Amino acid sequence: MSPLDLIDRPASARLRVADKPAPAAEVVVLKFGSSVLRGVEDAPRVASEIYRHVREGRRVVAVVSALAGETDRRLAEARGLGLAHDNDLLPAYVLGGEEKAAGLLAIACDRIGLDVEALGVRELGLKAVGAAEHARPVGVEGGRLAEALARREVVIAPGFGAVRPCGRLALLGRGGTDLTAVVIASALGLDHVRLVKDVDGLFDRDPNGADPAALRFQACDWATAKRVGGRLVQADALELAQAEGLEIVVSALGSSGGTRIGARLEAPVAPLEDRPVRVAIAGCGVVGGGLYARLSADPRFQVVGVLVRDPARPRDVAVDPALLTTRADDLLAREPEIVLEALSDGRAGHDLIVKALERGLRVASANKQAISLDPAGLQALAERSGARLAYSAAVGGGVAMIETLRKAREAGPIAGFEAVLNGTVNFMLDRLDQGAPFDQALAEARAAGFAEEDPSADLEGHDSAAKVRLLAYEAFGRLPEHLPLDALNAASPPREAGVRQIGACRSIGGVLGAEVRLKPVEEPLFLALHGERNALRVVGADGRVWTCKGRGAGRHATCESVLADLHDLVAA
Template sequence: MSALPLTRVPFEPLPAAREPLRVALAGCGVVGGGVLPRLLDRPDVVLVSVLVRSPGKIRSPEPPPGLVVTDPAALLAREPDVVIDTLSDASVSLALIRAALSRGVHVVSASKQAVAADVDGLSALAAATGVTLRYSAAVGGGVPMLEAVQLAREMGPIRRIEAVLNGTVNFLLNRLATGYPFEAALAEAQAAGFAEADPSADLTGRDAAAKLFLLSRAAFGATGRLPDRVEALGPDFQSGAEPVRQLAVADCAGGQITLAPVAGDPLFADLADAGNAIRITLADGRVLSRTGLGAGRAPTAESVWADLTDLLTSRVGAGADGAEL
């Protein structure tokens, strides 16, 4: 097991910059609402705009009214240096990311569906315009999974990835194992902020599939692709005596998302609540693993903040090279 540290300090101070960073926040729901207070509280960051779908909706926290817009074009018209994308609509998110990168605006995205839909095209666009696209927040919530894969690749070729990538499904499986009815478990996950009002992306496996695809591309390059098999979780699921996880597995030949028993694997069997975990096996047999919360406001907002911190560290606006992550 690698002893190399790979942790995040929640909402660590941003490094000093030449001028305050102009940031536009797209989305003010579970994730965006977690990032908003820090953006407002930082003297080295100027929040210039907040994109929402329903301006009259009650939110906690509430964005300043003068910053609220309902049109992505209006968001970009405020001339941000960075767009933080926490939108739940993948099509709107993808269009916004493309528009921002095309204008030479850096992007931090938590939308795995949007990034996975065109990761190569978005990366090429970022490189062409000299800006940076970062999306570690799209994979793993508070677990630095993409960073772990990057570290593993620096150590040598990767043979295999095994991971629990969806905190919502993990929460549900834990509740179902204790005898909860499916609908009651789902309602609890939604009340806790682990599941969206529309949980279909989690339950069908689309969320985990997009995340595994992004991890596969980071691990195996152009040979990484969408999983060949994706198993859904529904009300007909029967919990047995062994712990079951929504297990994502990939190697250079492909991948799959299955509901698999994991009794003999403590890394996955002991994952509580909305936990996520990843195990990366290198070709020489060395193993790296990481665990942490994979759903909810705090862990994902922490990951967004880590990406923003990285942008400040690399001197935003001073020749970023379209790097991913």
């Protein structure tokens, strides 16, 4: 029997016979105040922080304050109309700022491919007693939060507000979003909550003040936190966390450290001196241009060069001409610490990665054709030279497919996987299902930024084949020898509804059977996706199943995955 015989059988017979759920994901509560979510322009960086936790296998509850100045503006407007202090009508108007921020952040998370839901103050179900403007929380009622966490990767919740027994809304006092985060973390049975601030931890004096010798606590006890915390952490939140035995971690965006507030005190130390990380970008198209736009506006990084074919070509991102170069050797001669490779050509990308790794440079690549040529050889070269290679964005855009496969493999041997891997083809198949002609579906995919000018790699299955090869390498430590493909073209479009391009690989008797086929999705319906979304389903040899899904194409989703790899390379 051919290894592909089992792959051609219905999915219900193929992979679902002994399905068992994978272990439940860890949950983390993150709080973002107006010092980091000041305006709409900050939403992408906050979404990046959330994405980083999701791709590490966590589900996230993100608690947000109103955007900077929004609460004061709403209070002033209400007072200007003569509304008295402690008026029952005031909280409902003021909390519209928190709900607006939650909605905006949810949109930013969706743009990069996260499976997200935003709750309102009443939907969240936080209960409180006391005055309308400074109530005391008493817990979280109702199952809406738990239900949302069960079906979503990310739940965005507004802070600062609660519902009183009379049914009216109440405020939790200045800094009340800290308190909301503590209450939620306690209700979920967590051991800590992370408050993301504009400083990386708790200091013995104001680190943004005139004294440059401020020292940071790695661990801080409750008494010291109450003494030096000032306005950084709400006093009510500290009191409740101490009473509940819940540690508070205070950190900045992108930080893995910060200060852990709890029972233990360590002497504060001088923080490490920050300097921008020198980064080179190879390619300035959909992905490379997006990376340049993000990194050139981020003070944590310094872009030292951008490799392009034609410096004179018009681009949708304005790049400093002095950074442009057409030679890989010149790019590497600018002494970057990390190279972000996003070239459209597989061989050119592979050659650049080899040169960078030989120099001991860290590399993050979004180029599935380049990596899939010889993933084992590239990893071996990185180990020999003391470098590191990351390529999460090469498969699935913003979907954490490689991380999901690695987690499954850590749990035991893999039986197989199946996936929707090409956002361009999935988008077009969706439009064809809706009655659009082939040429129109392709034009719309180009207009949406999913299809390249030459879409042959997508339509002929080569893009998905490269991703299947990479996933097979992650799952089984080797590449399949044969990988038959189905092509999508105008001459023979699918005749059935619900057809999707499915990439699959399964180990049968030690032989890898792999393919990329156009076929109707019957089971699992998890793969019956719409638009540019991708999904992966991994089945372990013991029947356990791991899944992930999200946006698999487009600038924002793919850039987010590269940036997450960049963060990991910096932190290592």
